[in-house]
Amino acid sequence: MFKVKRSALFLGLIVVGISMLLWAGWHNLRERKLAMQRAQQNRVELIPDKVAQSGQSTVEGEEPQLRGKAAPGFALTSLEGKKVSLSDYKGRPVLVNFWATWCGPCKVEMPWFEEFRKQYAGQGFEILGLADDVDAGKDVIAKVAHKTGVSYPILLTDGKVQTAYGGLEVLPMSFYVDKNGVVVEVTAGLGTKDEIEANIKKTIASGSSAGTPAKQVAAGGQ
Amino acid sequence: MRFGVVLAGLILGSGTLVAQMGSLDAPAAKPKQYVSFAAEPQTLKAGAKSVVELNFRVMDGFHVNSHTPKSELLIPTAVTMKPVDGVKVGAMEYPAGTSYSFSFDPSEKLDVYSGAFTVKLPVVAEAGQHTVDGVLKYQACDHAACYPPKSLPVQVVFTAK
Numbered sequence: 515m516f517k518v519k520r521s522a523l524f525l526g527l528i529v530v531g532i533s534m535l536l537w538a539g540w541h542n543l544r545e546r547k548l549a550m551q552r553a554q555q556n557r558v559e560l561i562p563d564k565v566a567q568s569g570q571s572t573v574e575g576e577e578p579q580l581r582g583k584a585a586p587g588f589a590l591t592s593l594e595g596k597k598v599s600l601s602d603y604k605g606r607p608v609l610v611n612f613w614a615t616w617c618g619p620c621k622v623e624m625p626w627f628e629e630f631r632k633q634y635a636g637q638g639f640e641i642l643g644l645a646d647d648v649d650a651g652k653d654v655i656a657k658v659a660h661k662t663g664v665s666y667p668i669l670l671t672d673g674k675v676q677t678a679y680g681g682l683e684v685l686p687m688s689f690y691v692d693k694n695g696v697v698v699e700v701t702a703g704l705g706t707k708d709e710i711e712a713n714i715k716k717t718i719a720s721g722s723s724a725g726t727p728a729k730q731v732a733a734g735g736q
Numbered sequence: 737m738r739f740g741v742v743l744a745g746l747i748l749g750s751g752t753l754v755a756q757m758g759s760l761d762a763p764a765a766k767p768k769q770y771v772s773f774a775a776e777p778q779t780l781k782a783g784a785k786s787v788v789e790l791n792f793r794v795m796d797g798f799h800v801n802s803h804t805p806k807s808e809l810l811i812p813t814a815v816t817m818k819p820v821d822g823v824k825v826g827a828m829e830y831p832a833g834t835s836y837s838f839s840f841d842p843s844e845k846l847d848v849y850s851g852a853f854t855v856k857l858p859v860v861a862e863a864g865q866h867t868v869d870g871v872l873k874y875q876a877c878d879h880a881a882c883y884p885p886k887s888l889p890v891q892v893v894f895t896a897k
Contacts, residue, residue, distance in 0.1 A: 615809045616875060617882040622840050646884070650809075658809065684881045703881030704840065 579680075581700050585610065585691040586678035590644065590669040593656050598642070598669055600691070606638040607717040610689040612671075612682055614647040615658045619704035620686040624662040626707050630714050631666055637718045638693075641666040644675065646685060688713075692720035770798045770876035770883060773890045782863035782896035787829075790815060790855045790890060792872065799848040800874040802833025806847050810875070811885050815855050817870035817892075825868070826858030838879070861896035868892045 580586075585608075589599040600608070611627060613620035624643070631641050641664075645655045648670045659668045676682045679689060690699040690713050698720045699713045772793050780786035794800055801810045815828050831854060833847035857868075872888040 614882070614884075616811050616885075618838055618841065618844065618846070618877065619881055622838070654809070682884070684883060686881070703878075 580689060580697045583697055584695050585689060585697050586675070588672075588675040588678065590672060590675065593652060593659070593668045593670070598667055600642070600695075603640055603642075603691075604695060605693050606640055607634075607693055607714075607720070608691045609639070609641045609714065609717070610644060610679075610691060611641060612644045612646050612676070612679070612685060612687045614645065614685050615650045615654055616647060617685045621658065621662050623686060623704055623707075623710065624659075624664050626710055628662075628664045628666065630711060634714055634718060639714060639718060643668045644671050645669065646671055646676065646682060648672075690714070690717040692717050694721040696721065769886060769888055770795050771800060771872065771874055771886075771888055773872065773888060775891060775893065778892075778894040780859065780861055780894055780896045782861060784860065785826075786859055786861065786896075788857040788859055788868075788892055788894055790857060790872075790892060791852065792849075792855065793852045794850050794876070796851075798876045798878050799836055799846075799850040800876045802847040802849050803830035804833065804847060806845060810846070811873075813849060813872070813874040815857075815870055815872050815890065817857060817868050820866060820868050822862040822864065823866050823868060824860040826860075829856040829858065831855070840880075857892070859894075861894070863896050865893065865895045868894075 585600060587600050589597055592598050600610070609627065611620075611624075613624065627641050627643075631639060643659065643664060643666060645659075645668055648655070652670065655668065655670070679687070684702040686702075686704060688699075688701045688710075689697050690701075692698045698717045701709070701713065705713075772795070774791040774793065776789075776791065778788055780788070800813050803812050803814060805812050813830070817825055817828075819825065831849070833849055836846045836848045836850070837844060838846075855872075868891070870890045870892070872890055873885060874888070875885040876883045
């Protein structure tokens with residue numbers, strides 16, 4: 515009799531314990547759902563006012579896993595018809611920027627890039643602008659590039675380079691490649707001018723012990 | 737022994753449940769489309785000029801160019817429908833866009849659709865049920881980035897009586 519009572523008590527304790535576990539799980543789920551809803555509401559509300567303050571696009575998780583890895587190589591044709599490879603710039607910090615003629619945010623940052631290119635030319639810094647929409651035609655791409663005032667090489671993409679850089683579901687998309695050919699930073703969407711400059715400085719500083727910059731600059735270039 | 741089995745079963749079961757609840761932490765899948773199409777069966781008058789409405793919705797936080805964007809560089813929103821027997825299709829009627837500017841470039845005025853928008857398809861249909869397939873082509877942006885042009889398949893089902 516005592517044994518049966520003890521068993522019933524034991525079972526009761528187990529049921530209570532499991533019930534508490536389930537309740538805790540349900541409560542946790544509910545709290546997380548509410549938190550997600552609040553986060554979602556905040557995200558939508560922030561959009562009109564935070565435009566130029568954040569380089570993050572609305573779609574998260576678009577950046578390919580290239581940070582810290584070797585930048586995929588490419589050999590593309592420039593607007594002038596010249597073959598340009600990423601390997602031509604070995605030993606120099608390079609910003610690989612994907613853009614398109616129909617992309618408003620892209621055209622906002624391009625003049626900033628031009629400014630920084632001149633400012634950091636002494637450190638061998640270069641920019642390669644890769645036009646994503648080659649179907650727009652070379653003339654249109656050249657016209658838009660000219661309008662933004664850029665003088666750095668504009669290259670016509672071949673479809674393969676977009677795939678190599680993660681598919682590019684967002685524009686603008688920038689890959690900051692250091693002297694050693696390693697992707698130091700990846701950004702999707704328009705960032706602030708300060709953020710872009712910080713990334714350029716970081717890229718120039720990265721791998722600086724790899725060699726003598728002056729010598730590398732002389733060896734690089736188109 | 738029996739209690740041991742019951743206990744193990746309950747613990748395993750609750751563990752699975754908690755693990756399933758934990759899956760909410762997994763990152764949300766990135767959207768493949770920024771516009772959705774609401775397929776609503778419609779009824780029209782057979783043999784008469786009628787209008788089939790195609791109802792779209794742009795995801796919150798995004799906009800797409802209208803059918804008549806203010807720059808030739810921008811990709812207009814456009815619907816094309818495949819011809820189908822028993823249905824004569826007229827020229828698509830697009831709504832007017834709304835004015836929009838990126839805050840980083842207030843001087844450039846864009847003409848966009850955001851939220852819900854309806855494209856009207858004039859038809860003259862023979863009696864019976866008809867299914868017309870088509871494609872919406874658009875290019876979306878949000879507050880700081882743009883997304884490559886997309887195609888959204890649409891299918892309209894309507895009955896002409």
